[in-house]
Amino acid sequence: MSLKRFFQGSRVAAVALTATFAASVAMAQAAQKSINVTDVTGRQVSVKAPAQKAIIAWSGSGGPFMTMSALLGKDVHKHIAGWDQGLSMHRRDMYDAYLKTVPELAKLPVVGSPDSDDFNMEKVLALTPDVAIFPVGMKETIDAGVGKKLQDAGIPVLFIDYHAETVENHTKSTLLMGQVFGKEARAKQLADMYAAKRKDIAARVAKAKAAGRVAPKVYVEGGSKGAAGYGHTYGKGFMWGGITEIAGGINVSANAVGKSSGPIAPEFVLQANPDIVVITGSFWPKEPASLLMGYTANDQGVQKKLGEFAARPGWNGINAIKNKRLYTIHHGLGRDLSDFTAIAAMGKYCYPEEFKDVDPMGELRTYYKTFLPYELSGIWFSQWK
Numbered sequence: 521m522s523l524k525r526f527f528q529g530s531r532v533a534a535v536a537l538t539a540t541f542a543a544s545v546a547m548a549q550a551a552q553k554s555i556n557v558t559d560v561t562g563r564q565v566s567v568k569a570p571a572q573k574a575i576i577a578w579s580g581s582g583g584p585f586m587t588m589s590a591l592l593g594k595d596v597h598k599h600i601a602g603w604d605q606g607l608s609m610h611r612r613d614m615y616d617a618y619l620k621t622v623p624e625l626a627k628l629p630v631v632g633s634p635d636s637d638d639f640n641m642e643k644v645l646a647l648t649p650d651v652a653i654f655p656v657g658m659k660e661t662i663d664a665g666v667g668k669k670l671q672d673a674g675i676p677v678l679f680i681d682y683h684a685e686t687v688e689n690h691t692k693s694t695l696l697m698g699q700v701f702g703k704e705a706r707a708k709q710l711a712d713m714y715a716a717k718r719k720d721i722a723a724r725v726a727k728a729k730a731a732g733r734v735a736p737k738v739y740v741e742g743g744s745k746g747a748a749g750y751g752h753t754y755g756k757g758f759m760w761g762g763i764t765e766i767a768g769g770i771n772v773s774a775n776a777v778g779k780s781s782g783p784i785a786p787e788f789v790l791q792a793n794p795d796i797v798v799i800t801g802s803f804w805p806k807e808p809a810s811l812l813m814g815y816t817a818n819d820q821g822v823q824k825k826l827g828e829f830a831a832r833p834g835w836n837g838i839n840a841i842k843n844k845r846l847y848t849i850h851h852g853l854g855r856d857l858s859d860f861t862a863i864a865a866m867g868k869y870c871y872p873e874e875f876k877d878v879d880p881m882g883e884l885r886t887y888y889k890t891f892l893p894y895e896l897s898g899i900w901f902s903q904w905k
Contacts, residue, residue: 570702582855685762746809
């Protein structure tokens with residue numbers, strides 16, 4: 521075959537491929553219809569469903585990404601018009617592992633987050649998304665900023681919530697995304713599974729209370745700063761604070777950091793004298809002193825870091841340290857459909873007898889195998905030895 525004929529054939533093939541892709545997009549768009557949905561704030565919003573492309577944020581921190589992965593599987597990247605860098609910045613171990621299954625995630629347009637200066641509105645508009653899905657924690661910022669611009673551009677905004685750790689909001693958020701992406705049956709399966717897990721945990725906690733177990737005092741801290749600097753702790757009903765309370769523990773930071781999270785004075789922990797301390801870990805690339813947990817963690821490294829926390833000034837007098845009740849959980853398990861495993865772990869720390877047959881890591885493996893397209897490995901729960 522001559523080069524001329526080869527290139528002519530290549531051009532014809534390219535044109536045909538482009539035409540086929542355009543036709544498939546057109547067919548998908550034609551199959552869309554406007555539906556009215558209600559987000560977790562009670563707002564009724566009209567969206568085109570099933571949505572082909574969404575703008576999402578807080579990808580590594582309780583945003584829609586993990587639920588979208590459970591709903592859409594390996595095709596999740598096809599439904600993301602643009603996202604932030606939260607997953608790669610704050611859950612680097614998860615990001616790198618997920619790329620092995622869905623390498624296309626690395627090529628997704630980065631548009632930033634509406635609650636940050638890096639949000640690129642011009643880029644968002646150029647991507648022509650069907651919808652924008654954001655955590656309710658940034659609603660106030662969006663309402664005061666980019667919300668009107670998105671609305672004026674015809675991009676509906678939906679708010680979800682996994683941070684409050686309630687079955688109600690987890691269910692609403694999951695079913696909402698099921699409606700938006702045309703995955704209602706899958707969403708119901710996920711929501712029913714989550715509700716059943718939470719019901720089992722609640723029954724175990726109730727049994728512990730009925731048996732007269734004393735609720736332990738629990739201090740939870742994000743381990744991003746390492747032992748030398750105190751990371752955020754969590755208020756009443758918010759994320760790890762909520763997880764502690766649901767598991768039947770007394771959150772010593774409940775009224776110390778407002779409604780969400782924040783730093784605390786070292787003296788506060790000494791005065792609170794918690795019975796249990798949980799330091800959450802992750803892979804924070806910009807925080808080399810942090811407690812590394814997840815895909816790239818190993819037992820030796822985890823034990824070394826936990827030992828550093830135990831050696832903080834004055835901590836040798838804390839009940840949790842004296843009784844070896846210092847634990848760690850992966851920070852990424854704190855605010856999505858997999859957080860029932862973190863709640864179960866906390867329940868096991870608080871009431872070992874009532875949760876003796878519960879295996880949080882086993883539960884997490886099953887969740888990944890059943891609902892997520894990604895492989896699971898590494899250390900996600902551990903205790904100081």
